[in-house]
Amino acid sequence: MKESKQYKIFKVFNVSILIIIVFCTLYPFLNVIAQSFSSEAYINAGKVTLFPRGFNIDTYKTIAQDSMFWINYKNTVVYTVVGTAISMFLTTIFAYALSKKRLVGRKFLTFFAVFTMFFNGGLVPNYVLINSLGFGNSIWAIVIPGAISVYNMLIMKSFFENMPEELEEAASIDGLNTYGILLKIVLPLSKAVIATMILFYAVGHWNSWFPAFLYLDQKELFPVTMYLRNMIAGVTGATSAGASSADNLTQISANIKSVTMVLTILPILTIYPFVQKYFVSGVMLGSVK
């Protein structure tokens, strides 16, 4: 097989472009990591790019000693675990019920759910509702309002629909009721889709900050994203670490911000290489329609 000269030139060009894209994608990460290990003087002089300058790990120690940071980190873990559990429970039972063709009213109920994807109540009515339910300053404001993602539910529903019906028929002849079939037959066969859904929800909860920003005003309840948000927004004295280590209280140093960012991304970066394929397969499942 012969390749034209132009195609060879294109290939060199193509590989170069892709390398540049990868570099640009990763650069912000590398820059944050480099700044987190650098001294403030070098950062302020604009001299930290890919590698740390004026190596310093004091800021890591300072943040590690800030009890508020760890309280917020623990909150993020709790919100993620509880939120994901609630979401998975509701999404699974909803998707399973809607996947049954014998269910009378199935079409209407699916539409009832899908409609909420295209029309939502809006910020203020949601805010009024959550507060009038008494969810303010509680975990419920964080984990309940977004519990079911209709998009995820549709992915699961189409997965259940593609399961062979004979399996469930056999189980029902063996005397299993609907709950038994779902628990003992369907769920064990759905591990792949369940893993994907757990990851979708867990990452969503881990990264979420806005509900906390709206509904929580006690620092002890904040997720770590809010700790970071207050830091980058330059909220004065937002953290005890920022207040104790910086001479200038109104300005939290770039170094401290970087350390907090690194510590917040770390869990995601650690599991990312292992779980990436589940996300990709989830997107594929979602596109089957």
Added chain:
Amino acid sequence: MAEIKVETGGESNIIIKRSKLAVLGTILRRDWQLYSLLVLPIIYLIIFKYGPMFGNIIAFRRFMPGGKIYGESWVGLHYFKMFINDPTFWNVFKNTLMLGGLTLIICFPMPIIFALLLNEIKAKKFKKFVQTASYLPHFLSIVIVAGMILQLTAVNGTINSIVEFFTGEKINFIQQAEWFRTIYVTSEIWQTMGWGAILYLAALTTIDESLYEAAKIDGANRWKQTLHITIPGILPTIVVLLILNIGSFMAVGFEKILLLYNPLTYQTSDVISTYLYRVGLESSNFSYATAIGLFESIIGLVLVLSANGISRKLTERSLW
């Protein structure tokens, strides 16, 4: 008259015609467990999704914070007239259209180009590496994304080092209104390009290899093959995603803007959702903000429905 199939002792199915009520009774007796699974999700949807929809009633009523959740008294279209006569509203409306439009025009084609470039890479490991790296930004909290943007565009950040090298001056990007759109769109590309390419890459693998073989025999070079085989092959995917994007065209990245904007850049950065956030939740003009929100939601719905309708007419492809 409704019909229902009833199993009778393992023998043949017979169709019994009965009154609707009796039919409902039979269905419930047979499938009550299945219906019981629906109870919680439906209650959830009614309270947390449909509740706020009906909560929009306060756009037509005077609402007092701490008072009744459906407001105190009818005021008709008072709040709608208010925003139509509000010059700030028209500015944020324009900004929303600008940011949404720029995102659609610039960010939408990026994943397609990226997928086409990746498709020409035969070295599997390199391809995998590029893909893995490019998906990474998708998994970050928007707070981290904002933190990175602020750091890169800071006066002592990397971008300013480059700018200073060429021009000898530094620009305080984040405090200048004329830079906001550039920052927004560029970071949007960074966040979405890799992840957005997944579906195109999947579509590319489904293209029949024999088409390429045939084209080669006919003497078509790689560019011609791309034009006449590859692009038509992923066109259905492009159309579906384009509809989705047009439909959500007004839903600009509210959280990102909220984290990045400041009063100095409102002139270009303030959009409908951030404006109604400030008016509604910071200044407690709940009804006014709800009216603006309702207007935005309705435009959003109309956009999705029309994009879908047009696509069904033109290409016979649609979301439903």
